[in-house]
Amino acid sequence: MIDLALLRDHPDLVTRSQEARGLSPDTVAAALAADRDRRAAITAFEELRAEQNAHGKKVASAAKEDKPALVAEAKQLSERVKAAQHAATAAEQLAEEALGRIENVIIEGVPAGGEEDFVTLHTHGEPASFDFEPRDHLALGEMLGAIDMERGTKVSGSRFYFLTGIGARLEYALMSLALQRAVDAGFVPMIPPTLVRPEVMRGTGFLGQHADEVYHLDDDDLYLVGTSEVPLAGYHMDEILDLTGGAKRYAGWSTCYRREAGSYGKDTRGIIRVHQFNKLEMFVYTTPDAAEAEHLLLLDMQERMLKDLGLAYRVIDVAAGDLGSSAARKYDIEAWVPTQGAYRELTSTSNCTTYQARRLDVRYRPDGAKTTPVATLNGTLGTTRWIVALLETHQRADGSVVIPEVLRPYVGGIEVAEPIR
Structure with missing residues (x-):
């Protein structure tokens, strides 16, 4: 794949390269969107995991009478974490496919065309x-x-x-x-x-x-x-x-x-x-x-x-x-x-x-x-x-x-x- 930093910081350069190859410039916009979605999905998953870890410590130190409610909350949180993990995995797959449609960025001076x-x-x-x-x-x-x-x-x-x-x-x-x-x-x-x-x-x-x-x-x-x-x-x-x-x-x-x-x-x-x-x-x-x-x-x-x-x-x-x-x-x-x-x-x-x-x-x-x-x-x-x-x-x-x-x-x-x- 190409350098993600190059794609994020210089999308116009990548677009010109795709166009010189005869490929659709839409592939660049799609890759950028998929990359944003992936990062957002991973961030959401990591935040929920952090919340889950903090909640686990709270359950461990809670008084006996408070634990049933906290355990129930932990189960709900666990389901949310699983859903976020699946979403992150799916977003990563979509991003990989979108980035795979971006070919290597040509060196300056390479002639355009077929x-x-x-x-x-x-x-x-x-x-x-x-x-x-x-x-x-x-x-x-x-x-x-x-x-x-x-x-x-x-x-x-x-x-x-x-x-x-x-x-x-x-x-x-x-x-x-x-x-x-x-x-x-x-x-x-x-x-x-x-x-x-x-x-x-x-x-x-x-x-x-x-x-x-x-x-x-x-x-x-x-x-x-x-x-x-x-x-x-x-x-x-x-x-x-x-x-x-x-x-x-x-x-x-x-x-x-x-x-x-x-x-x-x-x-x-x-x-x-x-x-x-x-x-x-x-x-x-x-x-x-x-x-x-x-x-x-x-x-x-x-x-x-x-x-x-x-x-x-x-x-x-x-x-x-x-x-x-x-x-x-x-x-x-x-x-x-x-x-x-x-x-x-x-x-x-x-x-x-x-x-x-x-x-x-x-x-x-x-x-x-x-x-x-x-x-x-x-x-x-x-x-x-x-x-x-x-x-x-x-x-x-x-x-x-x-x-x-x-x-x-x-x-x-x-x-x-x-x-x-």
């Missing part, structure tokens, strides 16, 4: 051009023996696939390179669980507008994660962190799962939009005042990866309505995909400020003062979808693909992937 209203910050490299008709990544993957969609569908259904031969090696290479660079930058490598409890999924904000993207195991009440951001955010849940030595940085390598609900008919060819993939996700816990600098650090790491892979890309400042509930600002890097004649998202990095930490109760103690929520950030450093841009960008007329130099140590020194069919 998916198409992003701002391009800069581009890198020239989009690949060819003196032959380029093949798309699936055609190349089939020629190289790298991607088998047909058997993936046979085994698991639509939007599943096998990475085989050089395809599997390329994914291991990408992920291994990403992990090595993360470790070199001081990130602690992690292999997190990919099933999490509801409170962790909810705390990271993935059970809001993205709930239909998440796989749920009903019998166990566990969720399959769509990114290791989720378990890494839950790693320090209910803890007070020592950040005197700087930010805590983790790099989680995991398989990820997404239902892709609502994407019927979109990117049905190949491995752009699939139900299962691997990803190396960076996750950071830091102080709120250091969060924006940390965000730029994550973006820089992503850019250096894509530059070294020889990909043309653009960096965009994602519009407020496309941020998701937890992010206050998000930068996407989109690589050029030649056969689509378009940039397609390869990485995201989000500054979630204190929004997730408040929900998951992750705090630190600044300079011996009382504890306060940390800021959390996340960013992708390698994932299966990158293979799409790699194959298409580095293809040759005969269907072979040049392996970027930085990946060659991870594929046994192979410089060119040759067609096998």
Whole structure:
């Protein structure tokens, strides 16, 4: 949830943020009203409890002849206390629901609007051009023996696939390179669980507008994660962190799962939009005042990866309505995909400020003062979808693909992937 003090003291700021996201400003007024009702209900309950305690002492010290009347009054008071407690509980529930409709307050400068209203910050490299008709990544993957969609569908259904031969090696290479660079930058490598409890999924904000993207195991009440951001955010849940030595940085390598609900008919060819993939996700816990600098650090790491892979890309400042509930600002890097004649998202990095930490109760103690929520950030450093841009960008007329130099140590020194069919 957002900072209650911010909501109470600066409701206009929260309203502008909601409006920039395309959400109703009425959510702010409703949250403020629910917050007032909750505080009033809790105060009423506490006052009655105090009255009840005082009355109990009076009964204990009363003369024998006065006790029957006082005991009768005590029973009536007890019923009033129970009713006030129920009212306070109900008010707290309503307030929680109302506050849950307030998404993280965006950082100043984030563009308003929806998916198409992003701002391009800069581009890198020239989009690949060819003196032959380029093949798309699936055609190349089939020629190289790298991607088998047909058997993936046979085994698991639509939007599943096998990475085989050089395809599997390329994914291991990408992920291994990403992990090595993360470790070199001081990130602690992690292999997190990919099933999490509801409170962790909810705390990271993935059970809001993205709930239909998440796989749920009903019998166990566990969720399959769509990114290791989720378990890494839950790693320090209910803890007070020592950040005197700087930010805590983790790099989680995991398989990820997404239902892709609502994407019927979109990117049905190949491995752009699939139900299962691997990803190396960076996750950071830091102080709120250091969060924006940390965000730029994550973006820089992503850019250096894509530059070294020889990909043309653009960096965009994602519009407020496309941020998701937890992010206050998000930068996407989109690589050029030649056969689509378009940039397609390869990485995201989000500054979630204190929004997730408040929900998951992750705090630190600044300079011996009382504890306060940390800021959390996340960013992708390698994932299966990158293979799409790699194959298409580095293809040759005969269907072979040049392996970027930085990946060659991870594929046994192979410089060119040759067609096998």
